[in-house]
Amino acid sequence: MAHSYTPGLTVTEQTTVRRRRMLSLPGTVLVAVGETVRANQAVARAELPGKVYPLNLANQLGVAPDEINEYLIKKAGDPVQKDEILAENKPLIKWFKTEVLSPVTGVVESVSTITGQVLLREPPRVLELLGYVDGLIVEVIPHQGVVVETDCSLVQGIFGIGGETWGEIVIAVTAPDEVLSPRHFTDAMKGKVVVGGSFISSDGLARAKEVGVAGLVIGGIHDKDLRALLGYDLGVAITGTERVGFTLILTEGFGTIPMADKTFTLLSAHAGQLASISGATQIRAGVIRPEIIIPKRITAAHGSATMPQREGIRIGDQVRIIRDPLFGKIGEVASLPSDLQKIPTESEVRVMEVRFADGSRVMIPRTNIELIEGA
Amino acid sequence: MTIHASGKIAQPLNVIVATDCGSTTTKAILIEKVGNEYRQTYRGEAPTTVEAPFEDVTRGVLNAIAEIEELSGRKILDGDKIITPCRDAKTGVDIYISTSSAGGGLQMMVTGVVQNMTGESAQRAALGAGAIVIDVLASNDGRLPHEKIERIRTMRPDMILMSGGTDGGAVTHVVEMAEYISAAEPRPRFGATYKLPLIYAGNKDAQPQVKKILGEKAALVLTDNIRPVLERENLTPARDKIHDLFLEHVMQQAPGYKKLIEMAGAPIMPTPAAVGVIMETIAKREHLNLIGVDIGGATTDVFSVFDGLFNRTVSANLGMSYSISNVLAEAGLANIMRWVPFTLDEQTLRNRIKNKMVRPTTIPQTLDELQIEHAIAREALRLALIHHKSLATALKGIQQERTISDVFEQQQSGKTLINMLKLDLIVGSGGILSHAPRRVQSMLMMVDAYEPLGVTRLSVDSIFMMPHLGVLSTINEQAATDVFVRDCMVYLGTCVAPIGQGKEGERCADYAITFPDGRVDKGQLSFGDLRLVPLASDQKASITIQPAKQVNLGAGAGVSVTREVQGGVVGLLLDGRGRPLQLPTEHDARVAMLTKWFSAVGLYPGSDV
Secondary structure, eight states, X not given: OTTOOOOOEEEEEEEEEEEEEEOSSOOEEOOOTTOEXXXXXXXXXXXXXXXXXXXXXXXXXXXXGGGGGGGBSSOTTOEEOTTOEEEEOOOSSGGGOOEEEOSSSEEEEEEOTTXXXXXXXXXXXXXXXXXXXXXXXXXXXXXXXXXXXXXXXXXXXXXXXXXXXXXXXXXXXXXXTSEEOGGGOOGGGTTSEEEOOXXXXXXXXXXXXXXXXXXXXXXXXXXXXXXXXXXXOOOSSBOSOOOSSSEEEEEXXXXXXXXXXXXXXXXXXXXXXXXXXXXXXXXXXXXXXXXXXXXXXXXXXXXXXXXXXXXXOOTTOEEEEOSTTSTTOEEEEEEOOOSOEEOTTSOEEOEEEEXXXXXXXXXXEGGGEEEEEOO | OOBOTXXXXXXXXXXXXXXXXXXXXXXXXXXEEETTXXXXXXXXXXXXXXXXXXXXXXXXXXXXXXXXXXXXXXXOEETTEEOOSOOBTTBOOSEEEEEEOGGGOEEEEEEESSIIIIIHHHHHHHHHTTEEEEEEXXXXXXXXXXXXXXXXXXXXXXXXXXXXXXXXXXXXXXXXXXXXXXXXXXXXXXXXXXXXXXXXXXXXXXXXXXXXXHTTTSEEEEOOOSOSBTTBOOOHHHHHHHHHHIIIIIHHHSTTHHHHHHHOXXXXXXXXXXXHHHHHXXXXXXXXXXXXXXXXXXXXXXXXXXXXXXEEEEETTOOSSTTHHHHXXXXXXXXHHTTOSSOOOHHHHHHHHHHHHHSTTOOOOSHHHHHHXXXXXXXXXXXXXXXXXXXXXXXXXXXXXXXXXXXXXXXXXXXXXXXXXXXXXXXXXSHHHHTXXXXXXXXXXXXXXXOOOEEEEEEEESSSOHHHHHHHHTTOHHHHHHXXXXXXXXXXXXXXXXXXXXXXXXXXXXXXXXXTXXXXXXXXXXXXXXXXXXXXXXXXXXXXXXXXXXXXXXXXXXXXXXXXXXXXSSEEEEEOSTBTTOOOSSHHHHHHHHHHHHHHTTOSTTOOO
C-alpha cells in the first residue's frame, strides 16, 4: 500500500535543477555546451512565420479559378507591399478594369487554380528564448533549444499565475502567519520578488501592481480576489500566460493559510538574492507547479540533476494536510495502519496517523496529505 | 500469445489482469475463472505516472498491479515485466490488457464544409472513436480565413479529421480547407519531429487534390466519405482509422506508451471507446434505450443508445477534480448552492472548490464536504447531458417526407434523439458515482441531474471497471459478459416520476404496488414527496399509477399506467417532486425541502429513515 500517496511539493535548500528551454518552432541556438548564461540572456532565436491572409482572386476578378494565373502581376514567391497590385484584368474598355491590391506587406505564398485563392504571408516575427535561470548549458538540442542546469535552492508552490520573471527576494512580513497588507509595500519593491505570509487581499494585490513588483509569493488568497484580478473565473488550472502585472505564487492554497515554516525560513535566508520565478501551473496531464529558483554561484562541476525517487511514505515524514477540516496544518507521520478505516462520510479508506507539534494526533485519509519533500 | 485477425485469443484465458490508465489514477483489476465463470477478484490502484518526475505510464501500471499482488498473493510481476502466461496456480496471468485516457486523452480537431452537416458528422465520428474534439472548423463557421489558419496553428491537436462534401459534389470548399490546413503547418502536441496524422474522409473526388496539398505536410490517410450522400452517415471507416492512427502515431509519442503497447496482449483502447463498447453491448443485448455516463476527474462522457443509434459526447471541462472549478464557472454558484442542504457562504465554497482543483486527488473527509461534492456532481452531470442532447441528433439539413398529418407539427430536421420518456436505463460510472458511500446517493444524484420521466431503471458500475471490460470484450466476450453481469453492474432500482407540476402537498398520483408475494401497497403521492419503497435486486413488482388530471406518466394527462418495475440495491423511488423539477428559491425553504427529501430516502448518515 506504500504506493498510494500524493507526491508533495519540494522545498529544499540545496538541489540541482535542469530546465529545458525549447523554441516553439525550429530556429538557431545561440549558446554552446559549457557556457554560463544569465536569466535574462537569449539562448535561442526563431522566426515565427507571419500571419497568412487568403484572398480569393477568382471571385474578385470575376474569372474562373483555373484562369487566375493569366491575371497575376505577382507570382508565388514574389515579395509584395501593402496596396501594391497583385492582379488585374485586361478589359477592352479600361473603365471596367479591376485591380486587386495586396492587403498586407509580405510574400505571395501560393496560388491555387482549384479554388482561385492566393495566400499572402506577412514577414516573420523574431522570437527570443531567454535562459530563465542563471546557470550552465549542459545540453544543446540543435535548432530547438538548450538545457540549463543550476545548483540552487528550490521552492515549489501549489498554484500560480503569470509567466517567468526574476528579481531580488524581499521579505515583507515578520512571520509566516502575518497577512500581507497594502502598508507593507514600498516603492523600493519595484521589480522585486516580494514574499508575504498567510494571505493577501484584493487591496494588497492592487498595491503590488501599483508598486510594480515582479512577483508575489504568499500562503493563500481568496478565489474571489483571483477572479477579480484575472477578470474571469478560472475553470481549469492551466496557467502561465496571464498578464496581471506580476507573477503570483501561492505556496499553500486558497483561503488564509500560514506559509509553511520551512518555506518561509528558506526564503528569508535568501533575502536580497536573485530568484527566477514562474507562475505556470498545469494540474492536468503533465503536472507543472509554480517555482522559485534561487541559483547559487555557477560552477562547472555539477551534481545529479534528478531528484531522488521516493519509494513511498514513511513514519516520521513531514506532511501537510490538504483538505478540510484541518486544511493547511503540518505534522509528521506517526503511524500507517494498513487496514481500511471508515471516515465520517462512511467511505472506507486508507488512512495515516498524523502527529502535530503540540503532541495531538489525528487520523487522516492518505490521499488528503501531501509530503513536504526536499532535505 | 496468438491473436487472430478477429482479435480473439487462441489459447484459453483463465487469469486476466486489466488496467485503465486514467488522468489521475491507474486502476487495475484481476479477473479469474472460478469454476465455469469469470469473476473479478482483486483490484489495486496507484497514481498515473505520465507526468514528471516519472514520465512513464508503465510505472503506475506496475504499481497498481503490485497492489493486486499484495492483496491476492499471486505473483504477477517479475521486476518490470508481467509474467505471461500463467506458470502455476499462483504465478503469472494469461494476458494483460489496458485502456488509457492519460495524458489528456486523444485530442482532435475536425473540419467540415457546413458546420451542422459534415462538421457535425465529423464531430460524431471523432467522439465515437473516443476523442476529445477541441474545435470544429467549417467553411461557414463565421470565422475569417486567417482566423481559421491561426486557430489550426495554435491548437496543436493529436490528429485532424477532415470531412466535407458528398461524393460527386463540389470540391472547392473542401480543397479550400485543405489549403488553410497546409498554410497553418499544424504541429502535433507530443513530439516535435513526427508528422501530424490527418484523416481525409470527405468527397472522394477531392482526394487527389487533398493528397497534393497535404501529402507532404502531414501523415495523410484517405478513407471513405463520412457523408457519402446527404441522407446517410458512414462513420465506421473514419472511426477505425482514428483508432489505428491513435495506436500507430499518438500513443507512440506519449511517455512510456511504447513499453505499454509491448506489455499488452491486445491493442490499447482509448478509455471512452472501451466504455462505449460496453454501453452499446448492454443496449443491444437487452433491446434498451439507455443513457450512460462516465464522470471522471477531467471530463464527463455521455453515451446514449436510442432505437439502436449510438452516440457519445465528451464534455472536456466538466469533471470532479481537475475541472471542478469549471463546473462552478459553467453552472454558476446559485445552481450548485441549490443542492447544498445547509448554509454556506460563497467565499468558503469558492475557496474549497479551488483547493480541490489544485489538489485533485483529495477526498471529502467530512459529511459537509461530501454533500458539496455531490451538489457539484449533479450540475456536472446535468450540463454534460445538455451538451449530449445538442449533438445526439438526427441528421440535419435533409429533406423530410411529410404527410398531411404533419402539417401542424412543424419539426426542424436534426432534433435530438434523446427522449427521456422512452429511456429504459441510466448507467452511471466514474469515481463519484461508483464510490459514493451509499448507493442511494448515486441514484439521487442521477435522478436530480437527469430528471428521468415516467418509469426509468438506474444502475452503477460497482467499482469502475467498465473500461477494462470494454477492452476485454474485444478478445473474450464470455469473460467480459460474466464479470459485467456478476461483478460490475449494480442495479440501483427504478425511478417513477410523473410529469407535471403542482403545489406542495397537492395530489400528484395514486399508486398501487403489487409485490411478488401478492402483497399490495396502496398510497397517494403528493407534489413535493420523495418516497423509497424497498424492492430487492432480484424482485419485480407491478405498479399501477393513476395520475392527477394535469399529470402525465407517458400515456397522456390523467391516464392510468401499469408497468412492471425491477428492484435494486436501493429500491423503488417514487418521485413526486414534479417535472420539470423545481426547488424553492428562498434559502430557508430550499434547505428545509432538501432536508426533507434527503431524510426521506436516508441519503446521508444522520438522515436515516
